Amino acid sequence: MIQNIKNMKIKRILIANRGEIAVRIMNTARMMNIETVAVKTAVEPNAMYLTSADVIFDNTEDTSEIPVFLDIEKIAIALKTNANAVHPGYGFLAENAYFAQKCIDNKIIFIGPSPDAIYKMGNKTIARKIALAGGIPMAMGSEGNISNEEEAVVIAEKIGYPVIIKAASGGGGRGMRIVRKSEEMEKMFIIARKEAEKAFNDPSVFVEKYIENPKHIEFQILGDTKGNVIHLGERECSIQRKHQKLLEEAPSCALDEKLRKKMGTMAVQIAKAVDYHSAGTVEFLLDSDKNFYFMEMNTRIQVEHPVTEIITGIDLIEQQIRVANGEELKYKQSDIILNGWAIECRINAEDVQAGFAPDPGKIESLNMPSDPCVRVDTGVQAGSSIVASYDSMISKLIVKGKDRKEAIKNCKMALDKVWIKGTKTTLPFFRMLVRHQKFQDGTFTTTFIEKDIEKYYFNSEYEEMLAAWLATKLFVEENLNDDSINIDFKRGKEMSPWLLNKRINQF
């Protein structure tokens, strides 16, 4: 699949990340005959991603509070392991301009965009100015950062409520607060600033008009160092909870060819304004009248990149590596054809019945479907632990179909084949979602989870009754000494399954 590589300067890549994205990058590197280095940490010394690497850098003796993946100075690791390139994955150092610069200074190839592009797009106020200069449609808002709530109120009165306060250095939904009336401003302003300072080390915030009930539409961008930039179509990520994406799909049923072309052209224009190279994402909000507004550009590979890979047939990690190697893109815009439909479910260790509270723990067993329409990107296996210090993702279940209807049908089938034991997961949520009329119609917006759902999980008619039967059975065995129970096991014939179960704790 991957062509013979002539003149590949990149010989060994240090993966400055963990989990599924580390595994994902290593898989492509292997196909390209490039070696990889993984960093072993004290938090996860037996993590799955370590088994995919050619070289392990043991950092387990490092017990500092800051994860190694966030420590810019530890770039020296790359030098020690003879890696001549670094892939930051997503999160951690992926959007840190200083880190990218540090790599370049140390003559290490940074697989990602230029430090300048990271900086400009990472600062939302600068990004707004760039978009504004390029005539990109945007929600009305403050010119730059605002320093106090009085100023915020003045702007909000001018553009009209509701408004949204956003962190200038923000991302991932943190440091954002919606304000619907002036009385709420002071409180929300303080919360947003606190959250921004804590999350991004920068309390700067700005205010913009809040677009009601929008769809989240983002365009995948690919650029090279020769000035070529193309887009790979859109993804819809409207299924979010507190600005955290849960399910993404490509393409979006809200776009027709004409709108796709218009938005895609704008996305490319924004990327070109910062001489963008490598993979990136331009995010828009789309209102019910199909007006779209530039939101931000993410200067990295994203969690949801697989849905684009499926409908375009392009390996985005491979393209990132090639571009970093100095190669020219072999695709033109006209070569990009969207084929079929793809849906990604983020299976997280979260308790849907307790407001999506994280449920860290040890994965006791993990069985994923192996159907041709399913791709699984995972960083865990049976025996792995979901640790509280990192995000709660277990696996990404990516399902395709020839059209949206078939993709949903396949997704429903695949969700029933996922068996994860040891922690609660978001599976019951997705089982509900794929059955929801509004999801099937495609009429949902980013407020879907907040407003349109009565029950956050799906269970079929008799499931509770079967669980009740099991509870009764346990009671009978424990209290009434019933000897009528004879269950066949492959192994340990006389043993009850609940004795095999190691998770019986006391209340």
Place this chain on the structure above:
Amino acid sequence: MANDKLQIKKLYALSSENRKFSFSLPLKQTIRIGKREYEVKLKADEKLGTYILWKNRKYPVEIVRSRQNKYEILFNDISYTFTVETPFSLQRMKVLNSKRGKVEQEFIKAPMPGKIIDVLVREGSTVLRGQPVLILEAMKMQNEILSPVNGVIVKVSARANTNVMKDDLLVEIKIS
């Protein structure tokens, strides 16, 4: 005990939402739906672990916790809590419940482990449904905890800048 056992003809599994499922003893390996009996099998294998086989489909099951007659069961990734009662204990429970009367207090508990950033109410203050009572930071996100009821704050156990565990009691509200 031996005598009791003979007398018990039925068991009831009461869900936390007060749904009642009754099963006659000895407990059968079938469940009746309408006029038909369907076989239920509890099985286990090395790959899938414990599961229930019902109408040709396998459902993963786990026993999360058990204590006395209380069981938390994870069935197809959803947890259910039941107390299993005999006809006698059920009767006793009914009597006790009728004496206790209606619930008038609302207890706000921490939905997840985290840190209290700010407490927005004081003892004696009135709250409306949906009004934020405190801010809890968890997984780097600041979450507003809202009052689920209209009422008066009777007790504030939460203190700003302290860590809380899941299910820690934060605020008590007298429903009005």
